[in-house]
Amino acid sequence: MKRHSIFQSFRFAFNGLRSMFRERNFRIEFAALLINLALIFLLELSPQDSAMILLICAAVLSAEIFNTAIEKICDFIQPNQDARIKFIKDISAGAVLLLAFAAIAAAILIYPKYLSLLFS
Numbered sequence: 001m002k003r004h005s006i007f008q009s010f011r012f013a014f015n016g017l018r019s020m021f022r023e024r025n026f027r028i029e030f031a032a033l034l035i036n037l038a039l040i041f042l043l044e045l046s047p048q049d050s051a052m053i054l055l056i057c058a059a060v061l062s063a064e065i066f067n068t069a070i071e072k073i074c075d076f077i078q079p080n081q082d083a084r085i086k087f088i089k090d091i092s093a094g095a096v097l098l099l100a101f102a103a104i105a106a107a108i109l110i111y112p113k114y115l116s117l118l119f120s
């Protein structure tokens, strides 16, 4: 296979990210990232808390990308109903759900202290 420059490889990766915006769940999770970015600035979160929030948002988005890749491979290799494909797709979606729950838990642990400072 032809070797590409680092610049071209980045371009392919950015094209990949752009094509994820066709996926509804990815758009919702990206909107959640933007809301969190706004809250980080508005509530002046500490560097540690900001890093935690950004990492978990990135983890959810990355999991969504892998989940979509797995779904596309499944649809490519087996367009018909198949119990094995159902298992693969369901556990892949489960991984995203697990991280989404962790993101909600992180938000519940981190934001209240800043909100109480805001209203005190």
Ligand SMILES: Nc1ncnc2c1ncn2[C@@H]1O[C@H](COP(=O)(O)OP(=O)(O)OP(=O)(O)O)[C@@H](O)[C@H]1O
Pocket: 023, 025, 071, 078, 079, 080, 081, 082, 083, 085, 086, 089, 090, 093
């Ligand atoms: N080929 C298949 N054989 C058996 N079950 C399948 C198959 N394709 C999908 N399913 C079942 O239907 C569910 C929905 O599959 P689908 O590929 O539409 O993903 P989705 O969760 O709706 O994601 P998205 O919204 O990104 O399309 C899967 O989780 C799985 O349980």
